[in-house]
Amino acid sequence: MTDTATAVRKASDYKSENKPTWCPGCGDFGVLSALFKAFAQLDLDPKKIVIVSGIGCSGRLPEFAAGYGLHGVHGRTLPTAMGVKLANPELTVVAVGGDGDGFAIGGGHVPHAVRRNVDITYIVMDNEVYGLTKGQPSPTTPQGMAAVKRSPSMPKMAPRGVPEMPLNMLAMVLAYGGSFIARGFSSLPNQLVDILVQGIRHPGFSFVQALSPCITFYDTYDLWKGVVEQLPADWNPQDRVRAFDLALNEEKFHLGLWHRRDRPPLHEVLGAAHDVPAPERRAALERVMDAFA
């Protein structure tokens, strides 16, 4: 299974005919190209890929890729992706979206996708801001005035500083019982490719926080380049408690595979839709009806 060696498809095979509409310099470009490379490494057939997204700059991603895409409404990527996967477990299902899409309006779906261990890869393109709606704070925007100082255009909404403490998505997904949790950075594409390859291969819910700066409304490039750091050399991805500790207390952004554990994916526990010949289906139906006769 040396995918890189046997790969017949190139990253560029996963490009669609639509030119990305993102601002030049947007971090999302890095995520998109990492995804193309991961697909190529895994040599996935585009017709068996479904990318599900919500609304946001990040949510436009499926249109720029060559597979199937479902660009749904704001915040509902995860249950939608679950529907796709349970309808046909042979598909590779990738869900993508922003920090707002995933952790504000969509935040109620994350715990359930995680606990079900739906076999999809979920990439949150975290820019700590609402990009598409032009610069309001998101659930991950840092608290207080600091944010305002970093970028004069941000946040529109909080003249006296963002009043809320930001959410910590890694700690949250750990608490939900996530079976694959990783963090990458759009400006470090090789690692991101690697994480995505592992995540797609992981049989279960793979959570990938992809730091992906918004150059227009909250430019964190310089800041983030200064604070990213690899996970310690002795990191044990089985150790959930240490991961929680780090997530809550890190001063830097640690990149890499934070946590991994084996749990059967939902479609194995619950079953999935599958074809049954019509006569068998008919017979089964009649047996059910017999009970009411």
Place this chain on the structure above:
Amino acid sequence: MTDTATAVRKASDYKSENKPTWCPGCGDFGVLSALFKAFAQLDLDPKKIVIVSGIGCSGRLPEFAAGYGLHGVHGRTLPTAMGVKLANPELTVVAVGGDGDGFAIGGGHVPHAVRRNVDITYIVMDNEVYGLTKGQPSPTTPQGMAAVKRSPSMPKMAPRGVPEMPLNMLAMVLAYGGSFIARGFSSLPNQLVDILVQGIRHPGFSFVQALSPCITFYDTYDLWKGVVEQLPADWNPQDRVRAFDLALNEEKFHLGLWHRRDRPPLHEVLGAAHDVPAPERRAALERVMDAFA
């Protein structure tokens, strides 16, 4: 501030004229009477209490209490309670609801109420089942066949066992950054009263998981009586990581104050609605309009 000594109101003063409609033996009776006692200890004026609830057996609680109540729709207690509190921070706002109300349909609101540190007390009456809709599994129902064995009527929905891993609410609220996190048991009322008194006094978001068995659809009385245990004597409620460790790995239900930290509540950071004399308001409005002339 020895409330017990100076209290002039009795627990029975907080009873409304409506007789509870719960099944005889329902755990929710214990929660209700603990709440009455806590109100009495704090000597709260009923007209300054607002109990906000969603839908569920547990959601009926406000009608049985003498204060103001807002019995809203399913799953929206927390933002509703936030509206009440920000409208008038002098009110004592208590939100109550079930495990489904809070962690299924309402699960998206919990992280935000917690990170905002809205100054309310949120009691989740956790019976690990959907009571009002007659016995479907909830987000806290144990996974697999075990549940079915414990109670033959449960779960209606999962003939081959609940496929999902249950959510761990304490770990979740810890990950969200909760400032007051405790667990009580409806069958141990004294401790629950104590927790509620502390929670109501705590200036910020107080999360109380109240184990409260559903005698009709998932009778866990015997089981739970056997597995509840107090937090260890050397417990340090500041230690978030140990709390997370215990939450994830406990085989018993540990009762008591799990975690506490100081953070200013939302209405102090953001401000709240308050009366301003009409001429001042008018003058402020004119100043705003001047900028557009």
Place this chain on the structure above:
Amino acid sequence: MPRDLTIRVAGENGEGLLSVGVVSSQAFARMGLNVYTFNTPPAEIKGGSSMVQIRVGEGPVRSQGDALDILMAWNQENYDFHIDALRPGGILLYDPGECRPKESGSQRQYPVPLNQIIREQIKNPRPKNVLAFAVLASLAGVPRDFAETFVRQKFGKRADLLPLNLAAIQHGYEFAQAHIPANGTHLPVVPQEEGSQVLLTGNQAISLGAMASGLQFFAGYPITPASDIMEFLSHHLYKVGGVVVQAEDEIASLAAVIGASFAGRKAATATSGPGLSLMVEEMGLATMQELPLVVIDAQRGGPSTGLPTRTEQGDLDLAVYGRHGDAPRIVLAPTDVEDCFYTTMQAFNLAEKYQTPVILLSDNHLSQRSQAIPRPDPARVPVADRELTDGDRERFHRYAVTEGGVSPFAIPGVHNTPYVATGLEHNERAHIDYSPQTHEVMMRKRQNKILAAEHESGFVRRYGPAEADLGLICWGGTEGPVREAMERAEEKGLRVALLVPKMLWPLPERALTQFMGSVKKTVVVEANFSGQLANLIQSRLCRPVLRCNRYDGMPFTAGDVLSYIEGVANHD
């Protein structure tokens, strides 16, 4: 021999009251009789006063009945509450240990010491339901050996319960035969082929209809009175290759259904008003992405949380108009339990044929009641599937503008024609496109496609003479009592016709226009306050209609409708 009997048993919930209804209706159905039940659950989960009503007869039984033929009251409170519903000449059975009825000149009163028999003879409270059943069965002419066989079949596997229940049959029959003269209460045994009749609730019939249509994905969230569809399917859908998920809420349910439909499966969810309200945004997406799917809405009393265990037809407006922007879909309403099966099949078929969400409007009363019906025959409705692309990448336009507005569908993993379904405005190739031209063309495509469904046949039923003085229009579960009222009105010499549209959007305008042209006055009968169908008809046809509305949470009775009809008739 009576045409039919309307029997009500009222008592404390939790004493097996609800199961008296279940046992009796099963037994009557086995006798080959028509059965129609009606319950009002109490506000409490356990305990509280409740009643079950069974109407049973040889001829068609179209509604829960008006005045009662037999009332069995288990205690004083229930006697007081229900006695006025007993018709003159009707039979009151009461437990003399619990209840002291007032003297009545016009009603026959018999004490039935249920609790005493339980206490002293059976010595176990469990079979109170079967005891009550036995008394009623005896009165209704169910042969005792038939009742015994029934109990043996039902409890045969429970060695602890069988003897108790057989004893209950014995004591019930013996008591009844000794103390209650069965004047004019005996119903016939109607020979029937084994298995040719089934006793189903509306929700069961809908679930079976969905299975027969090829449903393979169901996601839902519990809510009264729709939950039992999900429960039923979770027990059975896997047998036909399907899967059921209990989602975290209704939005997630519909989102998952959208995902599954996009991936090529027939998919559905079921909910009630509050859930449908939450689904509004995802419904618009399904219209925009042209995805086939079915949303079942078992309406209950509203607004808001309302009256969860009561009935109403208050969600029609929401079903038709609940979307931002012009996002049409098809709305159907089955009319009785048998029709639930077939109309559900049609719902799936139309969803596939028009690549659109279809809302199926049932109601609490229809969902929850049991009716004995001829065993459904799936072959009567040929199953339709969505039109698929031929897989030619160059030619493939997911939203090709075609004559009928329907464009070929591509299935991930199957067709080598990937595309992105988006909720933003898009052109034929599914690319995002905000140009005025594209928006205009696509608006027309989506709208005209749905409006074309008006011409589907089989969605309008007409009853009565070709020309009439009064034309009734009703929809959904209200059909039964209205038909019954119409039949009674005919007996009284009134010329009444009835039109029942089962498709409510698009509205079958031609049929309605024709109908309204054939009657002197039109009345829309529906169980809501504002006259939602009446408004819809007026908005499309600009012809005023009269309105007969019930909005107290109770289903119409035939008597309600009849007195309205007579009132209108006398007004001329």
Place this chain on the structure above:
Amino acid sequence: MPRDLTIRVAGENGEGLLSVGVVSSQAFARMGLNVYTFNTPPAEIKGGSSMVQIRVGEGPVRSQGDALDILMAWNQENYDFHIDALRPGGILLYDPGECRPKESGSQRQYPVPLNQIIREQIKNPRPKNVLAFAVLASLAGVPRDFAETFVRQKFGKRADLLPLNLAAIQHGYEFAQAHIPANGTHLPVVPQEEGSQVLLTGNQAISLGAMASGLQFFAGYPITPASDIMEFLSHHLYKVGGVVVQAEDEIASLAAVIGASFAGRKAATATSGPGLSLMVEEMGLATMQELPLVVIDAQRGGPSTGLPTRTEQGDLDLAVYGRHGDAPRIVLAPTDVEDCFYTTMQAFNLAEKYQTPVILLSDNHLSQRSQAIPRPDPARVPVADRELTDGDRERFHRYAVTEGGVSPFAIPGVHNTPYVATGLEHNERAHIDYSPQTHEVMMRKRQNKILAAEHESGFVRRYGPAEADLGLICWGGTEGPVREAMERAEEKGLRVALLVPKMLWPLPERALTQFMGSVKKTVVVEANFSGQLANLIQSRLCRPVLRCNRYDGMPFTAGDVLSYIEGVANHD
């Protein structure tokens, strides 16, 4: 001297294009002229082609204008796209370094080397917007010292920018005066009292109206084109004792608003179609609990995510009918920027008076455009407050059935009359009660209360002769172009009248009936596909109307409506 000028500037977004619109409209407004802007933002966040349009004149300016008087094209692509919109005799200004126009016999063409001036003379790209403004201002007759004073006021605090912008004014005026003959393009300076006119967008006027009404709690979630209401209020509401929360979604927004209203504050949220769809369940709760609150819906192109930056009037059905069960509320629609202020005040007043949610329907075009309007006077609309209980515990019935249906309100912490507001059916004392009697009474109470609002005065405007051949009806932001078309039709000798209901639910039936009686034919003009107001009128009045719809995401022009009017007139 022209009556007014319609000017369009088209180019790459991101080169300061949008701010040409802002600067120009501010300067024109300071001159005392009427201003009306119109933009179409590109699909991209940054870059992409875009245009800004400003119509400016001394008399009333009611719409964005039809054919352009002046087109300024910054590059070839934009020239190609927009040149057809220039009227015969109109002026084309183009950057000769970027664009090569075709010869035109009927249009005047002048090269304006914007980029060259920027490069060679100003040596900084920032003030391209002011340079473009200066050229246009010179053409439109803005005195140069006036333009300079304006720039000094605007950039006075930015020592880095002021000299650059003054240089842009200088070069722009000098170039224009030297090379572009200003034949018939000079507009007058209209003396006005300082501060008596303000330049506001619809969203700003709504926000100010809400502040004037006593708004003290706002929760919202960002969404185009409503976000700037929340942003505006987050900067200003605290000054009047209010608080603003950005919630996690729209459901939470409305839930919080419900909580705040229950606690006695005036509360509101603002959203667009997708958000309104999500709010449907909480809207029903607010009706059931009889809570005053205001939901602002800035409609955008639909269905689904649709065309977020385009305009449509497609949410009327949802506003009126988007609820399960019969849960009525009041729906209002302001018609222009000035009206946004006053109608918002009325929305809060009606919410308080009738203790009901009120939906205020604006639209993208109305929300985002700027208009110069007389400074709003809050005193023109006296502020109303909800009726409160006298605090008598015995007498207090939260849902007392009163003549008008409105019951006294109790405020937690203030009144010693605690009660529980529930979404379940309840009786006068607010206790849960499913009895048929209670449900019936309460249904009537809630419905009739809202229907009574039909008799509020001031929500219908009528224009034109008392009797007319053609009666137009329109709503919301469509009023401007329709009035303009009507005026032009009158000039052509056609007899046209116009009725504009600002209250859409309950529908002002009396006024509509009277109006339709005074005209020979009625046409409903609205920017949606299905004719949502037309359907509503037909459903209530049973009188057929003609329909004039635009559904391509663009606002009506007066020309659109005029040609429709002429078409109908010629048909007779």
